[in-house]
Amino acid sequence: MEQRSSACPLDCPDLCGLTVSIDNGKVIEVTGDRRGPLTDGFICGKVRKITDHLYGDDRVLHPMIRTGAKGEGKWRQATWDEALDLVASRISEIRAKSGSSAILPYHYGGSNGWLTEGALATRFFRRLGSSNLDRTFCAAATTAATRGLYGVMPGVALEDYAHAKLIVLWGVNPSATSIHLVPVIERAREAGAKLVVFDPRRTPLARRADLHIPVRPGADLPVAMAIINALFERGHADRAFLAEHAAEVDELRKRAAAWSLEAAAREANVDVSLLDQFVELYAASSPAVIRPGWGLERNRNGGSAVAAALALPAVAGKFGVRGGGFTMSNGDVNWTVTPESAIAEPPTSQRTLNMSQLGKLLVETTDPRIECLFVYNCNPAATAPDQRRVIEQLRREDLFVVVHEQVWTDTAQLADVVLPCTAFLEHRELRRGYGTMRMFDSPAVATPPGEARSNNALFGALLERLGLVRPGDAMTDDELVAKTFAESEHGAALKAQLDKGTIAEPPHGSHPLAFVDTFPTTPDRKVHLVPESLDREASGLYVYKPDPRTDEFPLAMISPALSTQISSYFGQLRTAPAALEMSPADAAARKIVNGAPIRVWNAQGEVRCIAKINADLREGVVLMPKGLWRKHSRNGYTSNALIPPGLADLGGQAAYNDARVQVALD
Ligand code: SF4
Numbered sequence: 217m218e219q220r221s222s223a224c225p226l227d228c229p230d231l232c233g234l235t236v237s238i239d240n241g242k243v244i245e246v247t248g249d250r251r252g253p254l255t256d257g258f259i260c261g262k263v264r265k266i267t268d269h270l271y272g273d274d275r276v277l278h279p280m281i282r283t284g285a286k287g288e289g290k291w292r293q294a295t296w297d298e299a300l301d302l303v304a305s306r307i308s309e310i311r312a313k314s315g316s317s318a319i320l321p322y323h324y325g326g327s328n329g330w331l332t333e334g335a336l337a338t339r340f341f342r343r344l345g346s347s348n349l350d351r352t353f354c355a356a357a358t359t360a361a362t363r364g365l366y367g368v369m370p371g372v373a374l375e376d377y378a379h380a381k382l383i384v385l386w387g388v389n390p391s392a393t394s395i396h397l398v399p400v401i402e403r404a405r406e407a408g409a410k411l412v413v414f415d416p417r418r419t420p421l422a423r424r425a426d427l428h429i430p431v432r433p434g435a436d437l438p439v440a441m442a443i444i445n446a447l448f449e450r451g452h453a454d455r456a457f458l459a460e461h462a463a464e465v466d467e468l469r470k471r472a473a474a475w476s477l478e479a480a481a482r483e484a485n486v487d488v489s490l491l492d493q494f495v496e497l498y499a500a501s502s503p504a505v506i507r508p509g510w511g512l513e514r515n516r517n518g519g520s521a522v523a524a525a526l527a528l529p530a531v532a533g534k535f536g537v538r539g540g541g542f543t544m545s546n547g548d549v550n551w552t553v554t555p556e557s558a559i560a561e562p563p564t565s566q567r568t569l570n571m572s573q574l575g576k577l578l579v580e581t582t583d584p585r586i587e588c589l590f591v592y593n594c595n596p597a598a599t600a601p602d603q604r605r606v607i608e609q610l611r612r613e614d615l616f617v618v619v620h621e622q623v624w625t626d627t628a629q630l631a632d633v634v635l636p637c638t639a640f641l642e643h644r645e646l647r648r649g650y651g652t653m654r655m656f657d658s659p660a661v662a663t664p665p666g667e668a669r670s671n672n673a674l675f676g677a678l679l680e681r682l683g684l685v686r687p688g689d690a691m692t693d694d695e696l697v698a699k700t701f702a703e704s705e706h707g708a709a710l711k712a713q714l715d716k717g718t719i720a721e722p723p724h725g726s727h728p729l730a731f732v733d734t735f736p737t738t739p740d741r742k743v744h745l746v747p748e749s750l751d752r753e754a755s756g757l758y759v760y761k762p763d764p765r766t767d768e769f770p771l772a773m774i775s776p777a778l779s780t781q782i783s784s785y786f787g788q789l790r791t792a793p794a795a796l797e798m799s800p801a802d803a804a805a806r807k808i809v810n811g812a813p814i815r816v817w818n819a820q821g822e823v824r825c826i827a828k829i830n831a832d833l834r835e836g837v838v839l840m841p842k843g844l845w846r847k848h849s850r851n852g853y854t855s856n857a858l859i860p861p862g863l864a865d866l867g868g869q870a871a872y873n874d875a876r877v878q879v880a881l882d
Contacts, residue, residue, distance in 0.1 A: 217237055220236050221233065221249065222236050222659075223642075226782045226785065227327040228393065229394045229409065230246050230254055230255065230396045230651055231649030231654060232252070232255040232259045232260075233248065233249040233251040233253075234259065236641060236662070237664055241663030243267055243641055245645065246263055247259065253375055253399075254374055254375060254396045259781065261779075262780060268789050269622070269623070269639065270662070270665065271665065275622065275665060275666070275729075276621055276667055277667065278636060279295065279634070279636065280292070280299075280633070280634040281301035282631065285613075286613065286617075286632075287611055289629065292530065296667060300677055302633060303618055303633055304605025304682055306802070310587045313794075315584050318584040319344065319346040319586075320346065320347045320586045321337065322349060322590065322594055322596060323592045324511050324571070327639065327640055328593050328671070329656075330645075330646045330647065330700070331643070331645060331672060331693055331696060332558075332593070332645060333639075333671075334555070335558060335559060335671075336671065336672045337592060339561045339689075340679050340684065341590075342559070343684040345566055347566055347567050347603065348563070349569060349571050350568050350571060351571055351626050352572045352863070352868040352870055353600075354420075354869075354870075356513075356868055357513035357522060358513045359545055359867060360519055360869075361513075361523040361866055362526060364523065364749060364750040365530075365736075365745065365747060366736040366738070370722075371543035371544050371730070372541045372727075373543075373546070373653055373726060374394070374543065375508075375726075376398050376505075377401055377505060379503055380504060381408065381409050381411050381501045381503055382409060382497060382503075383410070383412070383504075384413075384505065384506040385412070385421060385507050386415075386507065386508045387436065387510070388511060389419045389421070391505075391779070392776070392779035393779075404539075408498060410426045411426055412425060412426060412427040412428075413425040413427070413428050413487065414436065414439070415429075416430050416833070417830075417837075419775075423832075426497075430486060430552070431484040431485075431486060432483070432837070433742060433874075434874065435480075435484035435514050436484075436702065438760055439481065439486075439759075441472045442476060442491060443480075447499060450495065461735075462745055463738075463743070464747070467746040468531070468746050483760075483763075489697045500629070501538030502534060503541075504529070504540055505540060505542065505543065506542045508544060509521055510523045511774070512648070513864060514774075514870065514874075515864060516864060516874040519753075519757075519865045519866025519867060520865055522668050523758070524758060527743075529542050529727075530745065535732075536730070536731045539698055545650045546651060546652070548650075552702035552704055553701060554700070555696070557698040557699055558700045560688075563786055567584075571596075572601055573602070573607030573863075574870065575600070575601075575603075575606040578609035578610075581671060587616060589615060589617050589618070591618040591627055592621075592671055594627070595783075596610075597625070597627040597846065598843070598844070598856070600819065600858060601872065602856070603856040604857050607852075610627065611630060617631040617632050618631065618632065619635070620634075620671065621635070621636075621637050621789050622636075622637045624788070625787075625788070626845055626846045632874065635669070636668040637669065638670045639668075641660070641661050641662045642660055643660050643693065644657075644658065644660050644697070644842065645783045651723065651724055653727065655710065655714070655720040656714075670693070672692075676691050676692075754865040754866055769876040769877050769878050770876065770878070771876065771877050772817070772838070773839070774837060774838075774873045775841060775842040775872050775873070776842065777841065777842060778790075778841045783843045784842075787845070790848065794840065794844050794849040794854060795824065795825055795827065796816050798828070798829060798833065798838050799831070802879070808829075811827065812881055813825075813850070813881070814824055814882050815882045817878060818875065818878065820858050820859065820861075820875075821857030821858055822857065823851065823853045824882055836862065838879065840854070840855040842856075855872075858877055
């Protein structure tokens with residue numbers, strides 16, 4: 217048995233350092249290490265049980281080619297050469313007949329860092345001239361809002377929450393999705409910090425909070441605007457900070473003036489005294505940090521809501537002190553290195569298609585129609601909105617579907633060719649945190665089971681088969697890493713840190729102070745409170761679109777993350793059936809008891825599952841977690857069958873929380 221160091225690249229802000237016990241190439245145990253202060257020696261249950269994922273019955277071990285009808289489950293094992301030849305020849309045929317843009321790569325973060333998220337895959341599809349994919353399941357609206365207001369300025373480091381006197385969690389549940397933030401918050405509270413939670417659920421931290429404000433889903437925008445308005449009206453705005461560091465102050469104030477606390481409280485269906493208390497607490501507290509989560513963006517007003525929440529620390533002058541300001545994603549804002557130089561192929565001008573509209577795209581896109589869907593790091597049959605249509609289209613016999621996957625996902629079940637993929641620990645990975653501001657370079661520490669190959673090995677082979685390799689191309693992981701650092705600003709210094717201890721900090725350190733060490737990267741280095749580009753994109757930034765509920769579909773359905781999964785990753789291990797959580801009042805009104813079989817439906821589709829009565833959920837809101845697989849419900853559909861086709865106001869973001877549904881006993 218030997219112990220090796222690694223890091224967790226899963227889609228989680230914490231980026232834990234790991235100690236992996238290996239026996240004869242097999243992972244035996246994974247624990248947290250202490251190289252980064254946030255991990256502090258412990259990790260979540262998901263990764264403690266990673267061996268169930270790596271060596272479970274659902275692992276794809278060999279290339280497989282479909283022999284029966286789509287989704288029938290009939291396969292034959294193939295060699296890698298045979299499978300690659302088939303994929304390469306079908307791609308060549310489609311290119312010759314319909315043009316390269318008939319091919320759509322479909323991918324997301326998966327469990328990946330830079331090396332496997334899109335190094336040779338990106339080069340392959342760019343050189344092929346395929347359609348481009350706009351990745352909008354998550355963080356699209358928040359990224360647009362943050363960039364519009366602050367450019368790429370880093371936020372408050374999670375470790376620095378320990379210094380805060382007020383911590384505001386808005387649409388985020390760290391107990392499930394960022395567990396290492398919880399002890400930091402607890403330490404801050406022991407030192408006297410107050411905690412405020414905006415969430416329609418009474419989350420574990422909301423239960424312990426000084427204020428819990430259960431805003432109705434989609435109404436965060438009027439709440440944030442009313443708070444801004446009250447800060448100005450009550451003389452709490454930091455005029456000196458705004459004069460020196462902000463632009464469009466008067467315009468923001470004008471737009472916020474449309475919302476009184478009373479009007480916002482009515483729209484959010486909360487007691488106005490909660491908003492009033494929050495205004496005074498926020499104005500009086502420093503350092504005060506706001507952590508908006510991804511729950512805030514998943515609706516028609518999502519981009520504007522995030523922008524308004526991010527405007528608060530500027531209006532109230534909360535920057536410039538340790539533990540004061542906001543934290544959005546710290547992922548791509550802190551590093552001067554990018555894998556672009558190693559990709560060695562510029563982005564193309566081919567059409568860009570929004571991943572959140574996959575069902576519609578597969579039906580309506582013409583000139584050319586999509587004939588090949590190449591899926592990697594993603595499971596759209598379980599995770600894309602409009603699930604009914606997505607599944608219908610994936611079954612199309614004239615759509616060639618290739619899936620490179622670790623386990624037999626719902627999407628793999630509907631493919632023509634399934635290729636076995638390595639999991640992290642089985643390939644080298646370069647990963648930077650998007651909560652903690654650190655980077656790890658993790659070597660492969662375990663032997664891949666069966667014939668699994670990494671994304672780079674797969675796309676390297678396809679580049680060669682299709683004659684797309686050019687002299688000087690970096691082809692191996694080692695060459696890609698070397699080129700990434702060699703050709704990036706500060707790359708040599710970062711590489712030197714990684715070589716010493718496999719952990720690196722960005723050039724400005726791992727917890728810079730906003731407006732002291734770093735500034736907005738807007739052209740004038742100011743925060744832009746009503747950026748013209750966002751105003752145009754949203755057809756009016758901060759303009760509220762009312763709740764889409766109707767008498768027929770009165771309940772707002774949210775689909776937050778499970779603590780046991782990363783979106784649909786690990787879903788094969790879940791044995792509990794799909795459940796819709798309901799408040800006791802909503803359940804009683806429908807004569808529904810805990811565990812009863814129910815149907816949940818709207819114009820988009822229907823899910824047949826069981827009821828779970830949850831007294832921590834506010835009336836009018838129901839919850840079905842994201843990441844469930846088709847096997848979890850009685851009719852093969854999950855919450856994504858109920859998501860409307862509309863998008864958020866910024867970034868092409870999927871509006872998962874705009875589902876309005878009805879529920880009845882089944
Ligand atoms: S999923 Fe998050 S908490 Fe769990 S090990 Fe990975 S980084 Fe740490």
